[in-house]
Amino acid sequence: MRAVQVTEFGGPEVLNLVDLPDPVPGPGQQLVEVDRIGVNYADTHQAENSYLAPSKLPLVPGGEIVGRTADGKRVVALLNGGGGYAERAVADEVTSFGVPDGVDDLTALSFIIQGTTASLLLRKSAHLEPGESVVVHAAAGGVGSIAVQLAKAWGAGRVIATASSDEKRALALELGADVAIDSRAENMTDALREANGGKRVDIVLDMTGGAVTDQSIAALAPFGRLAFYGMASRENPKPIEARNLLGHSTTVAGMWLPHAFKLPGNVFGRTLDELFELALAGRVRAIAGGEYALSDARAAHEALRSRGTMGKLLLDPTK
Template identity: 65%
Template structure:
C-alpha cells in the first residue's frame, strides 16, 4: 500500500512517500480501506518528536482516518498514536464511530478530534455557563471554527474570535462571533478587554502559547478560566504562579484528548453523537479546508505550520 513514512525526526521534509505492507488487524480490530485522512497540528509535533506522547521510528504518522470496513460500514476512527497516513489502517472499535447519513467523511474527520476537543474544552475544561464571554484563539483553525459555533450553541453571551488574517476574522463573524481580534495585536490583554466592551473575559480557549497565553491570562475576569490545549507558537508561556491564581480567582486547565477516553460513561461517544446530530440538522458547520494528495503530506504540514490554512485539512489516498 502507499503510505507516508518517517525514518528521522524533523520538519515537514521528513514526510516521505513510500510503499509498505498492509497492516494486519489484531483480534477484534477493524481494517479500514481509507477514503480520507485527517491532518492535525499535533501531527507536526509528532514528526519532530515534540508531542506529549513520544514517537518511535520508523513511523507512519497520523491519528485519524475515515473509510470502509470489509462489511461496508462507513467509519471514522482514531488510531493508537500513528498509522493514519496510508491507504489502509487498523483502528480499535472502541475508538471508531459509524458515520451517519447526512455527514460526509470530511465532516466526520473535522469532528473526531477538533470537534470533540472544542466540545470538551467548553463542557469539561472551562465548564461554560450561559451568558459568559468566550475568547477563541486560532479561530480560523479546525478547533477554532467549531468552538466559535459551539460556544454560541452552549449559551455564550459574547464570543470573541482571535485570528491572523482578515479572511479568518470575517469567517469567524459569519460563524457567529460577536467580535474579532487580530492575533498580532501588540497588547492582547487590552485587545481582548476592548473586544468585550471594556470588561474582562470569562473563558479563553488557547492553543498558541508564549506571549499570547501570558497576555490572555491577564484579561481574565475573577473566576475566569483558560483552557490550554496546544502550543502552535512553539513558545512556552511564563510559569503559572499559584498565588496569582488565588489573587485573581482564575483557573488554568489543560486538555489532551486521549484522557477523555479514560472518563466513565463514554464521554467522547456522547460528544460525537451530539456533534453528528448538529451537523446533520445544519446547526453546526464544519469548515473543510484543502484536501491534498497523500504524496503531498509534506506540503500540508508546511501550510499548516505557516498558519495560513483555514478549517480542516485532509489527505486523499486515491489522488
Template identity: 70%
Template structure:
C-alpha cells in the same frame, strides 16, 4: 499499499511516500480502507517527536481516518497515535465510530478530533455557562471554527475570536463570533478587554502558547477560566503563578483529547462517545458545520505540513490517499 513514512525525525522534508505491507487488525481492532485521513497540527509535532506521546521509528503519521470496514460500515476512527497517512489503517474498536447518513468525510474528520476537542474545552475544561464571554484563539482553525459555533449555540454572551488575517477574521464572524480581533496584537490583555466592551473575559480557549497565553490569563475576570490545549507558536508560556490565581479567583486547565477515551460516561460508554454522539446530531440537525481547509494528495503531504506549520490554513485539512 501506499503510505507516508518517517524514518528520521524532523520537518516536512522527512515525510516520504513508500509502499508498505497492508496492516493487519488484531483482537479488538478494525481494519479500515481509508477514503480520507485528517491532517492536524499535532502531526507536525509527531514528525519532529515533540508530541505529548513520544513516537518511535519507522512511523506512518496520522491519527484519524474515515473510510469503510470489510463488512461495509462507514466509520471514522482514531488510530493508535499513528498510521493514518495510508490507503489502509488499523484502529481500536473503542475509537471507531459509525458515521451517520448525511455526514460527509470532511465533516466526520472535523468532528473526531477538532470537534471533540472544542466540545470538551467548553463542556468540561471551562464549564461554560450561558451569558459568559468566550475567547477563541485561532478561531479560523479546525478547533476554532467548531468552538465558535458551539459557544454561540450554547448561549455565550459574547464570542471573541482572534485570527491573523482579514479573511480568517471574516470567517470567524460568519460562523457566529460577535467580534474578531488581530491575533498579533502587541497587548493581548488590552485587546481582549476592549473587545469585551471594557470587561475582563470569562473563558479563553488557547492553543497558541507564549505571550498570547500569558496575556490571556491576565485578561480573565473573577472566576474566569483558561483552557490550554496546544502550543502552535512552539513557545512555552510562563509558569502559572498560583498566588495570582488565588487573588483573582481564576483557573487554568490543560486538555489532551486521549483522556476523554479513559473517562467513563454512564450513557455513552466514554466521554469521547458522548461528545461524538452530540456533535453528529448537531451536524445532522444543521446546527454545526465543518469548514473545508484544503485537500492534499500523497505527493503533496510535505506542502500540507508546511502550510500547517506556517499557520496559513483555515478549517479542516484532509489527505486523499488515492492520489
C-alpha cells in the same frame, strides 16, 4: 500499499511516500480501507517527536481516518500511535465510530478530534455558563471554527475571536463570533478587554502558547477560566504561580484529548454523537481547509506550520 513514512525526525521534509505491506489487525482491531485522512497540528509534532506521546521510528503519521471496514461499514476512527497516512489502516474497535448517513467525510474528520476537543474544552474544562464571554484564539482553525459555533449554540453572551488575517476574521464573524480581533495585537490583554466592552473576559480557549497565553490569563475576570490545549507557537508560557491565581480566582486548565477515553459513561462517544446531531440539524458545520494528495503530505504540513490555514485539512489516499 502507498503510505507516508518517517524514518528520521524533523519537519515536513522527513515525510516520504513509500510502498509498505498492508497492516494486519490484531485482537479487537479492524482493517479500514481509507477514503480520507485528517491532518492535524499534532501530526507535525509527531513527525518531529515533540508531541506529548513520544514517537518511535519508523513511523507512519496520522491519527484519524474515515473509510470502510471489510463488512462495508462506514467508520471514522482514531488511531493509537499513528498509521493514518496510508491507503489502509488498522483501527481499534473501541476508537472506531459509525458515521450517520448525511454526514460527509469532511464533517466526520472535523468532528472526531477538533469537534470533540472544542466541545470538551467548553463543557469539561471551561464549564461554560449561559451569558459568559468566550475568547477563541485561532478561531478560523479546525478547533477554533467549531468552538465559535458551539459557544454561540450553547448560550455564550459574547464570543471574541482572534485570527491573523482579514479573511480569517471574516470567517469567524460568519460563524457567529460577535467580534474578531487581530491575533498579532501588541498587547492581547488590552485587546481582549476592549473587545469585551472594557470588561475582563470569562473564558479563553488557547492553543497558541507563549505571550498570548500570558496576556490572556491577565485578561480573565474573577472566576475566569483559561483552557489550554496546544502550543502552536512552540513557546512555553511563563510559569504560573499559585498566588497569582488567587488575585482573580483564576482557573487554568489543560486538556489532552486521549484522556477523554478514560472518563466513565462513554463521554467521548456521546460527545461525537451530539456533534453529528448538531451537524445534521444545520447548527454546526465543518470548514474545508483544503484537500491534498497523499503524495503532497509535505505541502499539507508546511501549510499547517505556516499557520495560514483555515478549517480542516484532508489527504486523499488515492492520489
